[in-house]
Structure formats: structure tokens, C-alpha cells
Amino acid sequence: MGALSGSVPQRSKGLRLAIAAHQGLPGRGACRTAVDEMTDLVVARPEGLYCTAGDFYVDPWKPVSRAVITHAHSDHARVGHGHYLAHTHSEGTLRARLGEITLQTLQYGEAIEHRGVKISLHPAGHVLGSAQVRLEHQGRVWVASGDYKLEADGTCPPFEPVRCDTFITESTFGLPIYRWPTPAALALEINDWWRSNADAGRTSVLFCYAFGKAQRILHGADASIGAIVVHGAVEPLNAVYRAAGVTLPPTLRAGDEGVNAQLLQRALVLAPPSAQGTPWMKRFGNYADAFASGWMQLRGARRRRGVDRGFVMSDHADWPGLHRAIKGTGAERVFVTHGSVAVMVRWLSDNGLQAQGFKTEYGDEDAADKPESSTQDGVVNAEQASHDPAQEANAADTS
Amino acid sequence: MKAFAALYRELDATTSSLSKQAALQRYLVGAQPADSAWAVYFLAGGKPRQLVPTKLLRSLARDAAGLPEWLFDESYDAVGDLAETLALLLPAPTRTHDLGLAAWIEQRLLPLRNMPPETLPDVLRAQWEQLATDERLVYFKLMTGGFRVGVSRLQVTQAVAAVGGIDAKRVAQRLMGYLHINGHPTAADYATLVAPESPGELNQKTSGQPYPFFLAHPLNLPLDRFEAALGPPEHWLVEWKWDGIRAQLVRRAGQVWLWSRGEELVTDRFPELATMGKALPDGCVIDGEIVVWRKDAEATGDPGKVQPFADLQKRIGRKTLGPKLLRDVPVVLLAYDLLEFEGQDLRARPQLERRALLDDVIGQLTHPQLLSSPVLKGETWADLSRQREAARSLGVEGMMIKAKAAQYGVGRTKDVGVWWKWKIDPFRIDAVLIYAQRGHGRRASLYSDYTFAVWDGAPERIERKLVPFAKAYSGLTDAEMARVDAVIRKTTIETFGPVRSVKPTLVFELGFEGIARSPRHKSGIATRFPRMLRWREDKPVAEADTLETLLALLPLPLPMPS
Numbered sequence: 001m002g003a004l005s006g007s008v009p010q011r012s013k014g015l016r017l018a019i020a021a022h023q024g025l026p027g028r029g030a031c032r033t034a035v036d037e038m039t040d041l042v043v044a045r046p047e048g049l050y051c052t053a054g055d056f057y058v059d060p061w062k063p064v065s066r067a068v069i070t071h072a073h074s075d076h077a078r079v080g081h082g083h084y085l086a087h088t089h090s091e092g093t094l095r096a097r098l099g100e101i102t103l104q105t106l107q108y109g110e111a112i113e114h115r116g117v118k119i120s121l122h123p124a125g126h127v128l129g130s131a132q133v134r135l136e137h138q139g140r141v142w143v144a145s146g147d148y149k150l151e152a153d154g155t156c157p158p159f160e161p162v163r164c165d166t167f168i169t170e171s172t173f174g175l176p177i178y179r180w181p182t183p184a185a186l187a188l189e190i191n192d193w194w195r196s197n198a199d200a201g202r203t204s205v206l207f208c209y210a211f212g213k214a215q216r217i218l219h220g221a222d223a224s225i226g227a228i229v230v231h232g233a234v235e236p237l238n239a240v241y242r243a244a245g246v247t248l249p250p251t252l253r254a255g256d257e258g259v260n261a262q263l264l265q266r267a268l269v270l271a272p273p274s275a276q277g278t279p280w281m282k283r284f285g286n287y288a289d290a291f292a293s294g295w296m297q298l299r300g301a302r303r304r305r306g307v308d309r310g311f312v313m314s315d316h317a318d319w320p321g322l323h324r325a326i327k328g329t330g331a332e333r334v335f336v337t338h339g340s341v342a343v344m345v346r347w348l349s350d351n352g353l354q355a356q357g358f359k360t361e362y363g364d365e366d367a368a369d370k371p372e373s374s375t376q377d378g379v380v381n382a383e384q385a386s387h388d389p390a391q392e393a394n395a396a397d398t399s
Numbered sequence: 400m401k402a403f404a405a406l407y408r409e410l411d412a413t414t415s416s417l418s419k420q421a422a423l424q425r426y427l428v429g430a431q432p433a434d435s436a437w438a439v440y441f442l443a444g445g446k447p448r449q450l451v452p453t454k455l456l457r458s459l460a461r462d463a464a465g466l467p468e469w470l471f472d473e474s475y476d477a478v479g480d481l482a483e484t485l486a487l488l489l490p491a492p493t494r495t496h497d498l499g500l501a502a503w504i505e506q507r508l509l510p511l512r513n514m515p516p517e518t519l520p521d522v523l524r525a526q527w528e529q530l531a532t533d534e535r536l537v538y539f540k541l542m543t544g545g546f547r548v549g550v551s552r553l554q555v556t557q558a559v560a561a562v563g564g565i566d567a568k569r570v571a572q573r574l575m576g577y578l579h580i581n582g583h584p585t586a587a588d589y590a591t592l593v594a595p596e597s598p599g600e601l602n603q604k605t606s607g608q609p610y611p612f613f614l615a616h617p618l619n620l621p622l623d624r625f626e627a628a629l630g631p632p633e634h635w636l637v638e639w640k641w642d643g644i645r646a647q648l649v650r651r652a653g654q655v656w657l658w659s660r661g662e663e664l665v666t667d668r669f670p671e672l673a674t675m676g677k678a679l680p681d682g683c684v685i686d687g688e689i690v691v692w693r694k695d696a697e698a699t700g701d702p703g704k705v706q707p708f709a710d711l712q713k714r715i716g717r718k719t720l721g722p723k724l725l726r727d728v729p730v731v732l733l734a735y736d737l738l739e740f741e742g743q744d745l746r747a748r749p750q751l752e753r754r755a756l757l758d759d760v761i762g763q764l765t766h767p768q769l770l771s772s773p774v775l776k777g778e779t780w781a782d783l784s785r786q787r788e789a790a791r792s793l794g795v796e797g798m799m800i801k802a803k804a805a806q807y808g809v810g811r812t813k814d815v816g817v818w819w820k821w822k823i824d825p826f827r828i829d830a831v832l833i834y835a836q837r838g839h840g841r842r843a844s845l846y847s848d849y850t851f852a853v854w855d856g857a858p859e860r861i862e863r864k865l866v867p868f869a870k871a872y873s874g875l876t877d878a879e880m881a882r883v884d885a886v887i888r889k890t891t892i893e894t895f896g897p898v899r900s901v902k903p904t905l906v907f908e909l910g911f912e913g914i915a916r917s918p919r920h921k922s923g924i925a926t927r928f929p930r931m932l933r934w935r936e937d938k939p940v941a942e943a944d945t946l947e948t949l950l951a952l953l954p955l956p957l958p959m960p961s
């Protein structure tokens with residue numbers, strides 16, 4: 001509480017209004033609700049989503065004095081803010097990624113008040129420590145969801161619907177073609193693939209984001225099949241999960257003693273997508289590779305990725321999930337961020353909600369389509385290995 | 400159906416040809432012959448005729464999924480494949496089935512074609528309610544007739560050969576004809592496909608099957624290296640490379656079959672060639688090129704001249720061939736190889752010997768629709784190169800260089816002899832990209848198909864506009880395409896469904912093989928095989944070529960004797 005109740009720099013109201021007038025995406029519904037900083041509790045500003053009454057930002061992409069962080073993925077938690085507020089379980093990952101920061105943490109459901117705005121965090125089911133931000137001010141309730149997923153995956157508390165007047169939703173997979181298999185079916189599929197490779201004496205290399213997806217795969221992995229080896233970018237995040245009480249099977253590093261050709265024949269290897277095609281891969285000799293991502297739902301994306309196998313695994317909500325979440329909030333107004341903004345806004349408007357887009361820098365509207373890759377430079381470090389939907393999209397489209 | 404869907408998924412999932420081969424063989428060994436018959440048919444490129452209008456499929460799927468048309472279209476844009484979009488959007492199955500592939504096709508899919516439109520919706524819904532997502536993909540692929548899955552005909556041929564324990568070349572020949580568009584492969588057909596080789600098979604007098612076509616390799620060498628790479632020209636048979644339809648004329652058992660290189664039976668399209676074929680002796684197969692051929696003066700002994708490919712397209716595209724069309728667009732077969740004579744397979748004989756026999760056959764027949772593709776003489780490669788400079792004005796694509804000792808191989812191979820194609824350089828134009836469309840399949844959701852324009856006036860004219868004249872989608876590397884895609888997204892002016900109009904900023908050098916006037920195109924011209932030769936990042940948009948430059952490339956209306 002203390003960190004957020006310090007002095008607040010005043011900004012010119014005129015400037016704010018001028019900026020606000022430029023926000024919102026063109027399209028149906030966009031003009032229905034004028035973005036008005038005087039009445040809206042959250043507006044999109046060049047720095048990020050801004051809480052007007054509280055004078056702080058949610059997941060800003062430019063340095064600001066006060067930031068509430070929904071989760072520790074790199075496109076939501078950036079460097080350079082004065083104060084950070086996040087969930088307790090994000091502390092480890094945030095400090096590991098951002099170094100020395102002024103960080104205040106909250107448990108789920110715990111509320112603080114800042115300039116008359118009641119702030120609380122609620123499970124988003126995306127990755128460990130991910131939270132929806134509930135903002136209450138003078139009887140109005142807004143919820144900024146960050147990234148979320150509805151299916152419980154056993155590695156973080158599942159998404160909880162929070163009643164609100166206005167809901168800010170992501171739309172990464174906002175098309176009806178995206179419907180995810182159940183976590184059980186997915187784990188079965190991955191284990192079957194691993195087992196058949198192991199039986200053929202081939203290493204199974206599964207590319208996945210180091211933070212979140214890797215731990216979900218570990219959580220569902222059948223460790224009786226063989227050893228599990230993880231890339232250097234993955235293991236520190238495993239430690240964070242284990243410290244938070246999440247049960248993961250034992251993991252080895254590629255350089256560990258006992259990791260030899262014989263062990264690797266039956267091993268599952270988890271590595272970030274940036275490791276694909278790098279010298280690090282050479283040690284595995286005969287291997288089958290696969291990629292875990294929501295984009296793998298489409299054959300075109302699978303083929304462009306150039307791996308043997310694509311597993312449809314996302315830490316974002318699928319189309320039914322997005323709409324179940326929105327309905328669950330009871331919100332009458334919905335702001336749509338990063339993903340299929342235009343599609344979601346039109347669909348929600350057609351279905352009787354007040355919907356409009358928020359332009360953010362969490363990922364382009366066409367993220368899924370962007371073919372250029374930011375993961376081909378062969379350098380693997382924790383920063384790259386951390387998740388970024390735009391990066392994930394790029395990687396999914398890289399051939 | 401489940402096993403075949405699993406095979407499709409497996410073939411689709413892996414990039415390794417070894418794994419694909421293993422999956423194919425595993426399927427063929429395990430499946431019922433009737434199912435294998437259809438599996439081979441589709442995987443090797445056989446196409447079912449359209450069973451249900453795609454419009455109906457789309458509207459039924461929209462209703463079933465509860466989606467408005469625009470959202471279906473958005474989804475289709477993102478997926479880039481109709482069958483896959485349908486499979487992904489339909490609600491989860493409510494029932495199961497245990498029918499095999501053949502049963503699905505013969506009892507359920509094929510009957511759809513003759514079903515009254517009012518009963519179709521219920522029948523279709525009842526069908527897809529039983530199918531899981533991966534089965535639905537195959538189901539809709541079968542129904543919409545596009546069945547690309549990343550296995551080549553050669554891989555299927557090899558798998559069939561391995562399963563039957565027979566030579567792959569034999570299988571390749573048996574597969575010709577097996578894939579006819581109206582084909583209905585049965586368990587018995589499949590048994591024939593994998594049956595042990597019999598000596599009588601060489602003389603299949605009752606069958607119209609063509610031989611697998613022998614294909615040429617491109618020759619991309621500077622002239623001064625020809626001698627070193629090929630030896631002297633006297634070892635080679637040199638001919639023009641015609642711009643027509645490669646075809647085999649099969650004369651057996653008193654009948655005539657004309658096959659295009661796509662293994663499509665085109666006898667009906669070219670009745671004058673069918674008539675000519677009837678005059679040939681039985682047990683005779685000729686390889687050559689179908690071209691439009693016209694004489695300008697009937698009486699003067701003018702040998703005639705090949706006409707642009709655009710003329711041939713008038714024949715291909717037409718449903719009915721009226722007498723006027725047959726008169727205005729007459730075709731001939733320019734023959735260059737004899738594959739079978741007196742019922743004997745000649746393919747293992749040397750090129751020169753086959754050619755001599757061919758010329759005998761042509762000489763004895765003396766039919767106006769059967770011409771011998773002339774053999775070109777040249778002492779040196781330089782001499783031949785000079786002759787080749789006339790190619791454009793003669794309406795040919797360049798030269799074919801065939802080893803005199805070559806056997807007639809199978810496909811694009813070099814193991815028993817080689818054919819080279821020595822093509823002339825394409826026409827080149829610097830054009831501006833003005834529209835982009837998302838691709839399909841591997842390029843789905845990438846802007847990969849472009850429309851190009853040239854200026855309708857010189858730079859001094861301030862009010863000049865860009866006129867679209869060609870579409871191209873090949874020639875860029877994946878990396879270049881990714882960069883172009885990024886520019887397209889940044890410079891989009893308007894989006895119309897999958898198409899974007901863009902600010903003119905990108906200039907490409909386009910290459911094309913031919914150019915003809917066309918009233919159907921805005922620019923008044925049509926180009927043949929347009930593709931991107933390179934991205935002219937160095938060239939400003941204002942310096943792209945003009946329509947005038949383009950029109951100057953049109954062939955002169957005057958005929959030139961060959």
C-alpha cells in the first residue's frame with residue numbers, strides 16, 4: 001500500500017484529452033462509446049492502459065511512475081517503471097527478469113486503496129502469478145484481464161470470473177476456429193508422441209515457451225517414459241514454480257552428469273523456440289521435434305514451423321473461452337485488446353454489448369500472421385525465453 | 400475412414416520423407432484392398448468431381464456453428480483452406496461410426512452428387528455428426544476435391560512398389576490411367592496395381608494407358624561451358640521447345656486415347672487429333688506437343704506456324720467445340736518421340752533410333768495433323784545459340800537437347816539418359832505491387848499473391864496512373880516474402896476480405912514467357928507464367944516501366960515463316 005500512496009505527479013488534463021481522442025480502433029461499435037477520460041475509469045494512452053482516477057497504469061509498455069502488472073511475461077511486464085504492483089507469485093519471475101525494482105505484491109482477493117480506487121488481483125489462469133486487475137471507484141467496477149485462460153491446468157490457480165461493469169479482454173485467439181483440446185487429451189497426445197519416439201530410440205524435443213508452457217507440459221508429462229531434460233532457459237522458471245508449491249517431475253540440464261546418449265534416446269527435451277536450429281540442438285543426434293502453441297491449431301502454421309509435430313497448447317483463452325469469460329463478468333461494456341480486435345468488437349456489438357478496441361502494444365492485431373521471426377538469432381537467454389505473444393506468433397510462422 | 404484420417408494426419412504432421420514413406424506402407428499393408436484403392440487414388444493426385452457445391456457446405460456449416468457469414472469468412476481467411484475451416488468450425492461430433500474409406504466414398508459421398516438438393520442438408524449433417532475433427536478434414540477434402548497433403552506421386556508410387564514387391568517404374572505406368580478424373584478404383588484395380596509383373600503386361604493392347612512422361616531438366620549454363628558439360632553437339636538431338644500441351648497419343652486395340660502431361664484424358668478436346676490417331680497403325684504411342692498451327696496461305700505450300708499459347712487456351716477452356724472454333728483454332732501434334740510401335744515398348748531403345756522410327760511413321764501417314772518436330776542442325780553450340788535467338792519470333796520457348804543415346808526415362812530422371820531444356824530468357828518488366836492477397840496452405844495468412852501494375856504514361860505526365868496487368872506469387876524466398884508481407888501490412892490503404900490495396904512502394908522485376916492481347920484484362924494484355932525475378936529495392940516506384948514498354952513486347956501481327 002505504501003508504495004502506491006506516495007506523491008502523484010499531476011499531468012495536464014488538456015493533453016490527456018487530446019491523446020484520448022486518438023484512441024480506439026475504427027470499426028463497428030467503436031464510435032458507439034466515445035472514449036471519455038472524465039467518465040471512463042481506464043483509458044488507452046501512449047504509455048499503456050491508464051487508470052484515470054488512480055493515476056497509474058496497467059501493464060504499461062513505456063516507463064511510467066506506477067504500474068500494476070498482470071503477469072511477468074515480457075510484453076506485459078517491462079523495465080523502467082517507478083513502482084510495480086503484482087501478485088505474490090510474480091515476484092520471483094519479475095525480479096529475475098527486471099532486476100532491482102520497487103515491487104509491492106498482493107495475494108489474490110487482497111485489496112488496497114489508492115487515490116480512492118480499490119485495487120485487487122484475481123486469478124487469470126494464464127501463468128503462475130497471473131492476475132486480473134479489479135478496479136473499483138465510486139461504485140464503478142472495471143476489470144483488466146491481462147492474458148487469461150479458462151481451463152485449469154494444475155500449475156496456477158484457475159481463472160475466476162469477477163463481476164464488473166466494464167471488462168477489458170485480450171483477443172489473441174479471437175476467432176471461432178480456435179477451440180482447445182482438454183488438458184487431459186493434450187497430455188495424452190504429448191505422452192503418446194514421447195513414448196513412440198522413445199520406443200524408436202529417438203529423443204523427443206518439444207519447443208515451448210520457457211515460462212508457463214514448459215511447466216504445464218512438465219506437469220502433465222508421464223515421467224515413467226524416460227528422463228526429462230530442460231534447456232537452460234527453462235530450469236530457473238521450474239524453480240520458481242516449485243518454490244510456489246507446484247509439483248513438477250524431476251528435470252535434468254543437458255550438461256548434467258548422466259545425461260548421455262543412452263538416456264537421451266528415451267528423453268523428453270523441453271527448449272524455448274529460439275533454440276530451434278541452434279548448435280545447442282546438435283547434441284541430440286537422432287530426434288523428433290514438436291512445437292506447442294495455440295497457433296498449431298492451423299495446418300499452415302504447423303507446416304511453416306517446420307517441425308515434425310504441432311501440439312495445440314495455449315495459455316490464452318480459445319474462442320468459447322473468451323466468450324464464456326466475458327459473459328461470466330456480467331459486464332455491459334467490453335474493451336478488446338491485442339489479437340483479433342476487429343472481429344471481437346463486431347461480434348460482441350452484434351450480440352448486444354457495448355464493445356470497442358483498445359490499441360495496445362501487447363501484440364499486433366495480426367500477430368498470428370506476422371511471419372518475421374525474432375527468434376532466429378541463435379542466442380538463447382532468459383529474456384528471449386520468456387513469453388511474448390507476438391514473439392510466439394512470429395515463431396509459429398517461421399519456417 | 401479413421402485409419403485413413405490418421406494416415407492423412409501423419410503425412411501432414413511430419414516433414415520427413417522417411418516417416419511419410421513408412422506411414423504410407425504401414426497403411427497399405429494394414430488396410431482393406433478396397434480402402435487402399437481409394438487411398439492410393441487420392442494421395443497420388445486423383446480428384447473426385449465436385450460432389451456438393453461449396454456454397455452449400457459453407458452455409459450449412461455456418462448454420463451448424465451459429466456463425467454469421469462475415470465471421471465464417473474471417474475464419475476462412477485465417478485458415479486459408481476451406482476443408483480445414485469447415486472441419487474446425489463445426490460443433491463436436493455426437494455419434495461415431497466404423498465404416499472404412501471405401502464405404503464412406505462409395506456409399507455416402509458419391510451418392511451425394513445425384514441427390515435432390517432438398518435432401519442434401521439433412522444427409523450432410525447426419526454424416527458430419529459422426530466424424531471427429533481429423534476425419535472431417537479428410538471428408539471435406541474429398542468433397543471439395545483438393546487433396547494436397549505433402550506426399551508426391553513418386554512417394555506413393557514407391558510405397559505401392561514396396562508393398563507389392565515390384566519395380567517402381569512399372570507401378571508408375573500402372574498408375575497412369577488409374578487416376579482418371581472419373582475413376583472409380585476398386586479392390587480389383589488395387590490388386591492389379593500391386594500384382595507381380597507379367598511379361599504380357601508389356602503388350603497391353605486392350606488398355607489406353609500412356610507411359611509415364613519423360614521430363615527435361617533445365618540447363619542453366621553459360622554458353623562457353625556447354626562443350627565441357629555436354630561434349631560436342633553431335634552427341635545430341637536438338638529440337639525446338641514448343642509452348643503447347645505435352646501429350647501422348649495412344650493407339651491400341653482400334654481405339655485412340657490422347658493424354659496430357661497432367662495424365663488427363665483429353666481425347667474429346669481435340670477431335671481432329673483423335674481422327675488422325677485412327678489412321679495410325681495399332682500398337683503405337685507417340686509423344687509430342689499439341690499446338691495451334693495455322694497456315695496463312697493454303698495453296699502456296701506454306702508449312703504454317705505455331706500460334707501463341709493463348710490461342711490454345713481458347714480450345715481448352717471451351718465446353719463445346721463448335722465447327723467455327725475447330726476451324727479458327729486448328730491444332731496439330733508436333734511429334735518428337737515414339738514410345739511404342741507394333742505393340743513393342745521402345746523406351747529402352749536409343750533416342751536416335753526412336754526418332755528415326757518416328758519419322759518413318761510420320762512419313763508413311765502423311766497426315767496434316769501429325770507433324771514432325773524439326774531436328775535442328777548446328778556444328779557448334781555457338782551456332783545453335785545463334786539459331787536460338789530466333790526462338791521468340793518463332794513462338795517457341797527455346798531448345799530441347801536430348802542425348803542421342805538416351806532411353807526414354809520415367810519422370811524427371813537422368814539414370815537412363817537425359818533431356819535438357821535450354822529456355823530463352825524471359826521477358827522482363829519492372830512493375831509495381833498494388834494489391835496483395837493472402838496465400839493458401841503453407842502460406843495461409845501470409846500476403847503472398849500479388850497484383851502488379853505499370854504506369855500508363857511517362858514520368859512527365861503528372862496524372863498518370865498505375866494499370867494492373869499481371870498476378871504473380873512465385874519467385875521470392877521465404878525471407879523476402881516475410882519482409883514484403885510486413886511492408887504490405889504497414890502500407891495498406893484498404894482491405895477487401897483477403898485482399899489489401901497498398902500504397903505503391905514495392906517494385907519487382909517480373910519475368911514472363913509470353914505476352915498477348917486480351918480484351919478480358921484491364922490493361923488489354925495477358926502475360927504467360929508471370930513470376931517475380933527479383934525485388935528491385937533499388938528502384939523508386941516512379942521509375943517502374945510503362946504500358947508502352949509492355950505493349951512493345953507484343954509479337955508483331957505479321958506471321959513469320961518457320
